[in-house]
Amino acid sequence: MPVALYPGSFDPITNGHIDIALRASNIFLKVIVVVADNPQKNCLFTIDERLDMVQESLKQIKNIEVIRFKGLIAECVDKYEASVIIRGLRALSDFDYEFQMAFTNRELNSRADTVFLMPSVEYTYLSSTMIRQIAQLGGEVRGLLPDCVRKKLLEKYEQSKK
Numbered sequence: 001m002p003v004a005l006y007p008g009s010f011d012p013i014t015n016g017h018i019d020i021a022l023r024a025s026n027i028f029l030k031v032i033v034v035v036a037d038n039p040q041k042n043c044l045f046t047i048d049e050r051l052d053m054v055q056e057s058l059k060q061i062k063n064i065e066v067i068r069f070k071g072l073i074a075e076c077v078d079k080y081e082a083s084v085i086i087r088g089l090r091a092l093s094d095f096d097y098e099f100q101m102a103f104t105n106r107e108l109n110s111r112a113d114t115v116f117l118m119p120s121v122e123y124t125y126l127s128s129t130m131i132r133q134i135a136q137l138g139g140e141v142r143g144l145l146p147d148c149v150r151k152k153l154l155e156k157y158e159q160s161k162k
């Protein structure tokens with residue numbers, strides 16, 4: 001199974017995302033991390049910032065490529081001739097949403113199958129939303145995301161205080 005797409009908002013990328021990308025890179029010949037350019041999503045970071053942080057965080061892994069994409073992931077599958085879509089499953093709470101998305105993607109493109117991977121147990125309750133909330137309230141997020149991303153996150157909240 002040569003190419004897998006790993007789509008997400010990555011707002012910002014966390015150690016949980018990295019864990020999933022690494023696992024996928026050990027299974028598939030090539031993993032394309034797709035940073036969603038979705039203006040409706042109201043992200044903290046711009047698409048360029050998210051793309052840069054993902055690239056910086058995954059640059060050591062030779063069979064990972066990082067792209068931005070605007071549009072349906074089901075179409076992206078054909079464009080990049082991918083075999084599967086990778087999604088991370090943490091707790092049961094992810095299941096309903098991910099289940100709906102997986103079926104919707106296959107409805108849109110019969111080739112768009114989803115493969116779910118589980119992160120290492122310490123990342124089970126880690127999400128970008130939680131990290132943003134902790135950082136905004138002045139909490140410590142060290143160890144939950146790469147240092148370069150942590151720096152950008154702290155800068156972002158510093159800027160917003162000015």
Ligand code: ADP
Pocket residue numbers: 007008009010011014015016017020086087088089090094118119123124125126127128
């Ligand atoms: P989206 O807006 O598409 O859900 P996210 O960046 O929040 O984008 O998540 C992208 C994918 O990464 C999703 O499949 C999500 O479940 C997974 N993911 C996010 N955080 C973790 C984590 N800590 N462990 C495992 N998977 C995760």
